[in-house]
Amino acid sequence: MxxxxxxxxxxxxxxxxxxxxxxxxxxxHESRNIEGSSTIEFVASQPPPPKPPEPGIVWPVYGHDLxxxxxxxxxxxxxxxxxxxxxxxHTLVEFPPAVAYGHLFFATNGGKVLAVDxxxxxxxxxxxxxxxxxxxxxVDDHLIFETFLNVPPCNxxxxxxxxxxxxxxxxxTGKVAWRRTLAPSESSPLVAGxxxxxxxxxxxxxxxxxxxxxxxWSTQLGGQVKGGVSATGNRLFVGDYSGHVYSLDVRTGxxxxxxxxxxxxxxxxxxxxxPAVAYGRVYIGATDGKVxxxxxxxxxxxxxxxxxxxxxxxxxxxxDRVYAGSYSHKFTCFDAATGxxxxxxxxxxxxxxxxxxxxxxxxxxxxxxRTYALNARTxxxxxxxxxxxxxxxVADADHLYLTGYTRLYGLVERRR
Numbered sequence: 554m555x556x557x558x559x560x561x562x563x564x565x566x567x568x569x570x571x572x573x574x575x576x577x578x579x580x581x582h583e584s585r586n587i588e589g590s591s592t593i594e595f596v597a598s599q600p601p602p603p604k605p606p607e608p609g610i611v612w613p614v615y616g617h618d619l620x621x622x623x624x625x626x627x628x629x630x631x632x633x634x635x636x637x638x639x640x641x642x643h644t645l646v647e648f649p650p651a652v653a654y655g656h657l658f659f660a661t662n663g664g665k666v667l668a669v670d671x672x673x674x675x676x677x678x679x680x681x682x683x684x685x686x687x688x689x690x691x692v693d694d695h696l697i698f699e700t701f702l703n704v705p706p707c708n709x710x711x712x713x714x715x716x717x718x719x720x721x722x723x724x725x726t727g728k729v730a731w732r733r734t735l736a737p738s739e740s741s742p743l744v745a746g747x748x749x750x751x752x753x754x755x756x757x758x759x760x761x762x763x764x765x766x767x768x769x770w771s772t773q774l775g776g777q778v779k780g781g782v783s784a785t786g787n788r789l790f791v792g793d794y795s796g797h798v799y800s801l802d803v804r805t806g807x808x809x810x811x812x813x814x815x816x817x818x819x820x821x822x823x824x825x826x827x828p829a830v831a832y833g834r835v836y837i838g839a840t841d842g843k844v845x846x847x848x849x850x851x852x853x854x855x856x857x858x859x860x861x862x863x864x865x866x867x868x869x870x871x872x873d874r875v876y877a878g879s880y881s882h883k884f885t886c887f888d889a890a891t892g893x894x895x896x897x898x899x900x901x902x903x904x905x906x907x908x909x910x911x912x913x914x915x916x917x918x919x920x921x922x923r924t925y926a927l928n929a930r931t932x933x934x935x936x937x938x939x940x941x942x943x944x945x946x947v948a949d950a951d952h953l954y955l956t957g958y959t960r961l962y963g964l965v966e967r968r969r
Contacts, residue, residue, distance in 0.1 A: 586843075587815075589856030591890035594848035596833040597873070607694065611949040612652035614781075615689040615741035616867065617909075620830040621783035623869035625911040628948050632914065632926050632936035634964035637952065638674030642667070642959050648689040648741065649947045649956045651697070654724055657954060657961065658697050660686040662707060666699055668727060671952060674963050678727035684718065687739035688781070689944075691749070693763065696730055697722040698749050700738035719751055719759075721766060731766035735759070741781040741827065743789075746803070750789060752778025758791055758799075760806060772806035774799060780867070781827035783835075785849065790835050792824025798837055798847060810852030814839050826867040826907070829875070832889055836875050838864025844877050844885075846892060856892030860885055867907035867944075869915060871929055878904025878917050884925070886915075886932060896932035900925060906943030911953070918945035924955060938962075 591597070616623050642661050650659035650669075656677065657669045664682040669675065685707035690699040701718040717737035721730040736755035743750045748769060749761045754777045760769040776795030783790045788809065789801040800809040814822035822841025829836045834855060835847045840863045846855045862881030869876040874895060875887040880903040886895045902921025909916045915929040918941030926936040938945075940957035947954050953964040 585815075586859055586892070587854060587857045588893065589846055589888075589891040594833050594851060594853065594855060595890045597890075609655070610653040610692055612650075612947045613693060614651065614691045614743055615648065615944075616781070616783065616827055616829065616907075617947070619743065619745050619784045620870075621781070621827050621867065622829050622831055622871070623867065623907060623909050624871050625909065625948050628950060629912050630948055630950075630953050630966060631912050633967045634936070634938075634953055635967040636962050637965045638963040640669050640674045640676070640961040640963075642961065644959055645942075646956050646959060646961065647687050647943050649944050650954060650961070651690050651692045652947055652949050652954065653692040654695070656724075658690050658692060658724075659956075659961070660688070660690065660699055662686060663705070664701065666690070666697070666722065666727065668724075669961065671949065671954075671963070674961070680722065680727045680729075682718075682720070688741040691742040691744045692724070693744040695724045696763065697724055698742040698744060700735070700740055700742060700751050700753075702737040702739055717753060719749070719761065719766075721749075721763075733761060733766050733768070739779050743782045743784060745784050748803075750782040750784070752780070752782065752791060752793075754778070756793060756795075758782060758789070758801060758806065760803075770806040772801060772808065774808075775811075776823070779825050783828045783830050785830045788849070790828040790830055790849070792826065792828060792837055792839075794823040794825075796821035796823050796839075798824060798828065798835065798845070798852075800835075800849070800852060812847045812852040812854065814841055814845065815843070815854075815857060817841055825865045829868045829870050831870040832873070834889065836868040836870065836889070838866055838868060838877050838879075840864070842879065842881070844868065844875065844887060844892070846875075846889075858885075858887060858892040858894065862903065865905045866917075869908040869910050871910040871915070874929070876908045876910065876915050876917075876929070878906070878908060878919075880904065882919070884908070884915075884917055884927070884932075886929070898925075898927055898932045898934070906945065909944070909946050909948075911946070911948055916946045918942055918956075922958060
C-alpha cells in the first residue's frame with residue numbers, strides 16, 4: 554500500500570512539474586516579440602495631421618495634434634540653437650507648455666499655472682492651485698484646460714479622499730471660467746469638437762462641454778488612467794494601469810474594443826503613455842519594457858518590440874517610423890508597420906519623457922539632465938543641451954521652447 558502511495562505521489566509531482574513547465578513555456582511564447590505586417594491593418598499613405606483650426610494656436614495639446622503624433626508639422630527650425638531668453642520657474646516643470654496666442658501656457662509640479670510671453674519669456678499671469686500637477690494644458694477658443702492631482706505632498710499614494718480637478722482658465726487673465734472636481738488626474742486634456750476629454754485615478758474617462766464644463770459622459774475602465782487621450786475620426790484611444798488599451802466612442806464613451814499587454818512573469822505591463830494614432834494603428838509603450846502596435850479598428854495586436862526597460866515615453870510618429878525612449882537608456886526608431894528596429898541610440902541616462910520630431914530631427918531628454926537632437930532618419934546625434942528631464946521641446950515658427958528641470962528656454966537658430 555505504501556508503495557502505491559509513493560507511486561501516486563510521484564505521479565502527482567510529475568504532473569505538477571509538467572504543468573509548471575507547460576505554463577512557463579506558454580508564457581514565454583505569449584510574451585515574445587511579435588513582428589508586424591505592412592499589409593494587415595496598415596495604411597501606408599498617411600495624410601498630415603490637420604493644423605489647429607483657430608488662428609494663433611500653434612501647439613494646442615500635449616501630443617501636438619489630436620492623434621498624439623508629436624510631430625511639429627510646418628516648422629523648419631534646426632540646430633544649432635542659442636538661448637534667447639530663460640524663464641526660472643524655481644520648481645519642477647515636468648510637462649511641456651501649450652503654445653498659443655503668442656504665449657506659453659504650462660504648470661509647475663507644485664501647482665502653479667503660468668502664462669509666459671513667447672517672445673521675451675516674461676510672465677503675464679499665474680494661478681496658484683494648491684494642488685500638484687503632472688500634465689500639459691490644452692488650449693482652444695481662448696480657454697486653457699489643465700488637470701490637477703491631490704494637494705501636496707505630491708508623491709502620496711492614491712486615495713479616494715484626495716480630490717483632483719479639471720479647470721478651464723481665461724487665456725488673457727488666468728481667471729477661472731469653470732471647474733469640475735475629479736479624482737486626482739495627471740491626464741493631459743484633449744480638446745476636440747467642442748469637448749474636453751480627460752482620465753483620472755478612479756479609472757474613468759470623461760467628456761465635458763468645452764465652454765461650460767457640463768458633464769457629457771463618463772466611462773469606467775479597469776485601472777487608473779494616468780496618460781492622456783488621443784483621437785481620430787469618431788474614436789478615442791487611451792491606456793490604463795490594468796494593462797489595457799481601449800477604443801471608445803467619441804459621442805457616448807462606449808468601449809468599442811479592449812486590448813491587453815502581453816502576459817509575462819511578474820506583474821503585467823501597465824500603460825502610462827498617451828497613445829499615438831497613425832497608419833490605421835495605435836502605438837503605445839508600457840512598463841513591461843515594450844512598445845506595442847494595435848489595429849485602430851480591430852484592437853488586434855499587430856506588433857510588439859522589447860526595449861530593455863520601462864517605457865513611460867509617449868511615441869512620436871514621422872514618415873513610417875515610430876520613436877520612443879526607455880529606462881534602458883536606449884532611444885529607438887521602429888518601423889511603423891513591422892516594429893523592426895531601424896536604429897537605436899544610447900543616451901546618458903534613463904529616458905522617461907516623450908520625444909518630439911521637428912524638421913527631420915527627433916528631440917528627447919534623459920533623467921540625467923540632458924536634451925538630445927538626433928537625425929530622425931539615421932539616429933546620428935546633431936545637437937545636445939545641458940538641461941532637460943522629461944518631454945523636452947515644443948516649437949513655433951520662430952522659437953524652439955525647451956523644458957528644463959526648473960526652467961523654460963526660448964531658443965532661436967544660431968546663425969552659422
